[in-house]
Each structure stands twice: as C-alpha cells, then as structure tokens.
Amino acid sequence: MLEIRDLHASINGKEILKGIDLTVKPGEIHALMGQNGAGKSTLSNVLVGNPAYEVTRGSVTFNGKDLLALKPEERAHEGLFLSFQQPVEIPGVSMVNFMRAAVNAKRKYQGLEPMGAGDFLKMMREKRKIVELDSKLANRSVNEGFSGGEKKRNEIFQMAMLEPKLSILDETDSGLDVDALRIVAEGFNKLRTPETSALVITHYQRLLDYLRPDVVHVLMAGRIVKTGGPELATEIEQRGFDWIKAETEAV
Amino acid sequence: MNSEQQYLDLFTANRELIDRNSAVAMNALREQAFADFARLGFPTRKVERYKYTDVAEAFAPDYGVNLKRVEFAVNPYEAFRCDVPNLSTSLYFMLNDAFWEKALPSAALPPGVVVCSLRRAAQEFPEKVEACYGRLARTGKDALNALNTMLAQDGLFVYVPRGVAVERTIQVVNLLRSDVGLMVNRRVLVVLEEGAQARLLFCDHAMDDRDFLTTQIVEVFAGENSHLELYELEETHVKNRRFSNMYVDQQRDSVVSLYNFTLHNGLTRNRTDVTLSGEGAETNLYGGVIADKEQHVDNNTLIDHRVGRCTSRQLYKYVMDDRSTGAFAGRVLVRHGAQQTVSEERNANLCATPEARMYSQPMLEIYADDVKCSHGSTVGQMDEQALFYMRQRGISLDEARMLLKFAFAGEVIDAISLEALRDRLRHLVEKRFRGELSRCSGCRMCK
Numbered sequence: 121m122l123e124i125r126d127l128h129a130s131i132n133g134k135e136i137l138k139g140i141d142l143t144v145k146p147g148e149i150h151a152l153m154g155q156n157g158a159g160k161s162t163l164s165n166v167l168v169g170n171p172a173y174e175v176t177r178g179s180v181t182f183n184g185k186d187l188l189a190l191k192p193e194e195r196a197h198e199g200l201f202l203s204f205q206q207p208v209e210i211p212g213v214s215m216v217n218f219m220r221a222a223v224n225a226k227r228k229y230q231g232l233e234p235m236g237a238g239d240f241l242k243m244m245r246e247k248r249k250i251v252e253l254d255s256k257l258a259n260r261s262v263n264e265g266f267s268g269g270e271k272k273r274n275e276i277f278q279m280a281m282l283e284p285k286l287s288i289l290d291e292t293d294s295g296l297d298v299d300a301l302r303i304v305a306e307g308f309n310k311l312r313t314p315e316t317s318a319l320v321i322t323h324y325q326r327l328l329d330y331l332r333p334d335v336v337h338v339l340m341a342g343r344i345v346k347t348g349g350p351e352l353a354t355e356i357e358q359r360g361f362d363w364i365k366a367e368t369e370a371v
Numbered sequence: 372m373n374s375e376q377q378y379l380d381l382f383t384a385n386r387e388l389i390d391r392n393s394a395v396a397m398n399a400l401r402e403q404a405f406a407d408f409a410r411l412g413f414p415t416r417k418v419e420r421y422k423y424t425d426v427a428e429a430f431a432p433d434y435g436v437n438l439k440r441v442e443f444a445v446n447p448y449e450a451f452r453c454d455v456p457n458l459s460t461s462l463y464f465m466l467n468d469a470f471w472e473k474a475l476p477s478a479a480l481p482p483g484v485v486v487c488s489l490r491r492a493a494q495e496f497p498e499k500v501e502a503c504y505g506r507l508a509r510t511g512k513d514a515l516n517a518l519n520t521m522l523a524q525d526g527l528f529v530y531v532p533r534g535v536a537v538e539r540t541i542q543v544v545n546l547l548r549s550d551v552g553l554m555v556n557r558r559v560l561v562v563l564e565e566g567a568q569a570r571l572l573f574c575d576h577a578m579d580d581r582d583f584l585t586t587q588i589v590e591v592f593a594g595e596n597s598h599l600e601l602y603e604l605e606e607t608h609v610k611n612r613r614f615s616n617m618y619v620d621q622q623r624d625s626v627v628s629l630y631n632f633t634l635h636n637g638l639t640r641n642r643t644d645v646t647l648s649g650e651g652a653e654t655n656l657y658g659g660v661i662a663d664k665e666q667h668v669d670n671n672t673l674i675d676h677r678v679g680r681c682t683s684r685q686l687y688k689y690v691m692d693d694r695s696t697g698a699f700a701g702r703v704l705v706r707h708g709a710q711q712t713v714s715e716e717r718n719a720n721l722c723a724t725p726e727a728r729m730y731s732q733p734m735l736e737i738y739a740d741d742v743k744c745s746h747g748s749t750v751g752q753m754d755e756q757a758l759f760y761m762r763q764r765g766i767s768l769d770e771a772r773m774l775l776k777f778a779f780a781g782e783v784i785d786a787i788s789l790e791a792l793r794d795r796l797r798h799l800v801e802k803r804f805r806g807e808l809s810r811c812s813g814c815r816m817c818k
Binding site for chain 1: 778
C-alpha cells in the first residue's frame with residue numbers, strides 16, 4: 121500500500137528526515153515511536169503534502185502512484201488521511217459545510233454525483249455516533265471552541281466520513297483522558313477493515329493496547345533505527361529510548 | 372482645464388433647462404450650490420475624509436448628463452428580474468435619476484405613506500420637501516454635496532407619517548441605463564415621523580456596459596422613536612463610479628440600522644454621516660465589501676454623538692483579492708456632555724493576495740468623561756494552516772480559499788435582520804466568490 125524509499129525532507133532548510141524506508145501492507149497497523157524532535161510529525165506532514173516541508177530525496181509510492189507528485193487534496197482523494205496532532209480551528213466554516221465540501225470533492229474525483237442533502241445528513245448522524253459526538257456538531261464551526269477531547273474525536277469522525285485507505289494518527293492520544301482515549305480508539309477500531317492500514321504516531325503504550333499494531337518502528341534523528349513486533353512498544357514503555365540510542369550508536 | 376470647470380460651465384450654460392425640468396424646492400438651492408462648488412472645488416487627497424479616493428480623477432472625463440430628461444425606452448419590470456425572490460417587497464424603480472412612475476406595485480402602502488419621485492413630491496407637498504431638502508447635506512461643507520445639489524433634477528422621496536409602520540419592505544432598484552457614458556445625479560429624501568417604522572432596500576445595478584458616474588445624496592430624517600432599516604446593495608460593473616453621501620439625523624429614541632454591501636463595482640466611495648440629536652437614539656452601521664480585479668471601495672463614516680445616552684455600533688468587513696484597494700475610515704465623535712455614550716467600532720479585513728491593499732483608520736474622539744467606547748481594526752491574510760487542513764480533507768485550494776473568504780464575510784451578513792435577504796445575500800456572496808457574478812445577476816441584459 122505504502123512504500124517509502126530513502127526519504128529525505130527538510131523544513132526552512134533544516135534537514136529533519138535523513139533516509140526513511142518503510143513499507144505498509146493492506147490491513148497492517150504500524151506504530152511509529154520516538155522522542156520529541158525525532159521526525160515523526162515531519163514524516164506525517166511530508167506524506168500528506170504539507171507545503172511547509174520540502175522533500176529533498178527519495179520516493180513514496182501509494183497504491184502504485186507516485187505520492188509526492190500529487191497535490192494534498194489529490195492524496196486525500198487517493199485515500200490518505202491525517203488525524204492532526206493539533207486540529208486547526210476554522211471560525212465561520214460550519215462542520216456540515218466543511219464535510220460536505222470534502223465528501224463531494226472526493227466523489228467528484230471518483231466521477232460520482234454530489235451527495236443529496238438528505239443522504240449526507242443521515243451519513244453525518246451515523247458516523248457521529250462512532251465517536252459519540254454531540255448532535256450540535258453540524259452547525260458549529262470547525263474545531264472552534266471544541267475541547268481537546270472533542271477535537272480528537274472530531275478527527276476520527278472525519279476519518280469515518282472520508283473512509284480512507286491509509287490513516288496517519290499523529291499523537292491522537294495526546295491530551296486525552298482515559299474515557300476519551302477509549303472512545304477515540306474504539307471508534308478507530310470500528311472503522312478498520314482488512315484492506316485499511318494505519319500509521320500510528322505515539323509516545324505511549326496505552327493507545328497501542330487498543331489498536332494492537334502489527335509492527336513497531338523507532339524513529340531517531342530522522343532515521344528508523346529499530347523495527348519489531350508489538351513487544352517493542354512494551355519494552356519502550358518500560359525502559360525508555362536510551363537503550364535503543366546506545367544500541368544504535370554502538371553500531 | 373481643471374476637472375471642476377466643465378461642471379461649472381455645464382451649469383451656467385444650462386441653468387434654465389435644469390430648472391425647467393426640476394422643481395422649485397430643488398431649484399432654490401442651486402445658486403448657493405454653484406457658488407459653493409466654485410469655491411470648494413473637488414477635494415484633494417489632502418482633505419482627510421477624501422484621503423483614500425482621487426475624486427478629481429473620477430470626475431475628469433466628460434460624461435453625458437440627461438438634463439433634458441429624455442426618457443429611456445425600457446420597461447424595468449421586463450428588464451429586471453428580482454434578485455431576492457423569497458422577499459415580498461413593494462418594488463419601485465429608479466431609471467438613472469428618474470423615478471419610474473408608469474407602473475407602480477399593486478400592493479398598496481399604508482395610508483399616508485408616500486414613495487414617489489422627489490420632483491413630484493416637491494410639487495405636491497412643497498412644505499414637506501422644503502423643510503428637509505438640503506438641510507443635512509450642506510453644500511458649503513462638501514464639494515460633492517454642492518455639485519449634486521447644483522445639478523440634481525429628480526430622485527426619490529419616501530415619507531412615513533407619524534405612528535405608521537410599513538410592514539412590507541420598500542425595495543428601490545436603481546438602474547443605470549444608457550447607450551453612451553452618463554453622469555447621474557440622484558437625490559433621495561427619507562422622512563420618518565415620530566414612531567414611524569420602515570425597511571428600505573436600495574439595489575444598484577448597471578444595465579449597460581458603459582462608463583457611469585453617479586453622485587447620490589441621501590438625507591434621512593428619523594423622528595422620535597422611529598425605526599428604520601436601510602439596506603444598500605451595489606452590484607454594478609467595473610466601469611461604474613459611485614459617490615454616495617448619506618446624512619442621517621436621529622431624534623430621541625430612534626433606531627436606525629444602515630447596511631451597505633458592495634458586491635461588485637468599479638470605484639465606490641460611500642460617506643455615511645450620522646448625527647445623534649436626541650437622547651436614547653441608537654445607530655448601527657454594517658458594511659460588507661467584496662473586491663477583486665482593480666476595484667476600489669472606500670467607506671467613510673462619521674457618527675456624531677451630540678447628546679447623551681446614545682448607542683452606536685459599526686462593523687465593516689472587507690475581503691480584498693487581486694489588486695483591489697479598500698479603505699475604511701470611521702470617526703466617532705463624542706461631544707462634550709454626551710454622557711453615557713456607548714460606542715463600538717470594528718473594521719476587519721482579509722487581503723487574499725499580497726497585491727491587495729487595505730487602508731483602515733478607526734478614529735475615536737471623546738470630549739465626555741462617562742462613556743464606554745471601543746474601536747479596533749485588523750488586516751489579515753489567508754490562514755495557511757486552515758487552508759492546508761481543508762486540502763488534507765480533499766477540498767481543493769480554490770474551494771478552501773472560497774470557504775475561508777465566505778466565513779470571514781459571514782459575520783456581517785449574519786447581522787442582517789431580514790431573513791430572506793440574509794439568505795439571498797449569502798447566495799450572492801458565494802456566487803461572487805466563485806466568480807459567477809462577474810457583472811450583476813439582477814438584470815436580463817447582463818445574462
């Protein structure tokens with residue numbers, strides 16, 4: 121599904137990613153762990169095409185297509201979704217208008233007619249339940265005045281609406297209390313299919329307890345320095361990253 | 372030759388013709404207006420309130436003036452399709468500066484209410500017109516007042532007698548129609564007596580792809596405890612130049628809300644001058660501007676708190692694209708003794724391109740010591756993070772920009788109390804941002 125080869129990227133002239141290789145197959149969940157500044161968020165931003173980042177070398181193939189050649193909106197249409205670490209507030213743009221624009225843009229890309237108003241609202245209602253979001257949501261401005269937990273639930277709600285093939289969860293667990301974390305994680309699990317994959321960026325084991333990743337990677341100074349099974353996350357939770365750092369430097 | 376001379380010559384050469392095709396009350400002020408215009412000349416940019424618009428340049432070309440009152444062969448009811456379909460209005464037309472009298476709306480106005488040609492009103496109710504005409508728009512203090520008073524021959528008269536509430540919105544569509552470049556000098560007088568209530572909707576359209584120059588003077592007299600909502604919607608084209616001076620005098624406990632939307636234009640300068648003469652009066656000014664290409668929109672306001680316990684609010688929002696220029700200068704004057712004044716003034720602007728220019732100048736001048744006043748302004752760009760967030764959800768860059776612009780303008784549209792008009796304006800603004808409103812959507816001739 122996703123093939124990253126020797127990816128280098130920089131922001132404001134500073135190189136952050138220094139050669140990432142990563143392959144995600146359909147149905148797999150990959151966890152990406154690492155200390156602050158390791159390049160986790162940079163990788164997610166580069167994958168979805170944030171114009172602030174510049175790719176200097178390497179390639180990314182997504183379902184056979186050259187991902188880096190696509191605009192951010194085209195990447196979304198191809199089935200790539202980012203749950204933002206800090207969801208953006210957009211005053212004056214209602215959730216319903218925002219989602220309608222997003223859903224219909226994708227339908228247009230797929231050669232489908234825009235969705236009727238009735239069907240669309242029904243879909244909003246159904247998907248909202250997955251993350252237990254308030255019915256007043258539709259008329260509120262995007263993320264404006266949302267609590268931290270609501271913002272993250274709103275990200276998963278949007279994921280439910282757009283049905284992506286590969287979702288990137290960028291610290292979706294940060295700032296969530298135990299109940300909100302459960303709602304978000306269970307919501308995510310309800311949306312899983314044997315064909316959909318995910319790249320989960322996190323500092324903590326507790327989200328991974330719900331999501332049960334197939335593969336765990338450790339990112340350090342812009343490179344993946346260690347890859348293992350779910351047990352690697354447990355070990356990091358107990359021992360931190362220093363031992364991996366020591367191991368890497370020894371090599 | 373300076374720009375003024377052709378207008379002075381025009382007046383001198385046609386004095387008799389102008390008078391003959393107008394009314395006594397209007398003719399009475401011409402001589403003084405001529406003297407004032409000759410003395411003042413067009414304001415330069417050194418005059419503070421004309422700092423942002425070059426008046427002399429706009430008036431330099433030689434436009435035609437229809438002093439002979441030649442009728443244009445057009446039926447506005449056929450040419451114009453109402454833009455606000457869910458709004459049931461009493462619909463009137465002004466063809467250039469002339470009130471269209473041949474077919475009047477079938478729905479009757481309440482007894483005593485008058486909506487008619489100003490010239491006719493000056494003949495039929497001379498005392499009413501003489502008591503008001505030119506009383507607020509003094510020719511000695513503003514060259515455009517003088518020029519308009521010197522040349523204007525007709526216009527609109529709206530009169531609502533004491534205690535009468537006009538339920539149905541009175542809509543007046545100003546149509547610019549000409550086969551050659553034309554200067555139009557329109558005069559509007561609105562009189563609401565004590566306790567009267569009315570809602571007016573003025574829509575400006577240009578039917579022909581010609582150079583138009585419009586001067587408009589609106590004088591509004593709001594009597595004690597009267598309620599007026601006045602909406603102005605400009606939807607003309609890039610060859611139109613509009614200079615409008617509106618003067619409002621408010622008596623005790625009156626409430627006047629003025630809404631001005633520039634949806635599409637060429638060059639526009641709107642001066643709004645409100646005098647709060649009676650205690651407890653309230654005034655609300657809302658302005659919405661959407662400009663692109665090389666359009667220019669200048670809103671210049673003065674709210675004069677002459678007495679205490681009055682409230683004024685101003686909210687102006689501009690969305691500027693391409694190489695457009697916008698200006699807002701709002702002066703709130705709280706005079707000595709105008710205690711317990713409450714005043715808010717806010718101007719917020721979005722410049723969507725680095726080339727778009729916005730000049731914002733909120734001003735607050737207070738000579739009383741027990742008041743609550745605020746003023747502020749912002750000029751911002753498109754929120755890059757919000758744009759990227761939307762694109763990540765699959766929304767194209769153009770659509771995302773449109774949504775942000777629409778959201779920005781939304782606040783001032785939401786201030787419209789008339790629901791049908793609010794919905795319609797949302798629709799028009801969206802069309803405008805999508806580039807589907809390149810001229811105006813109201814008249815068939817533009818289709």
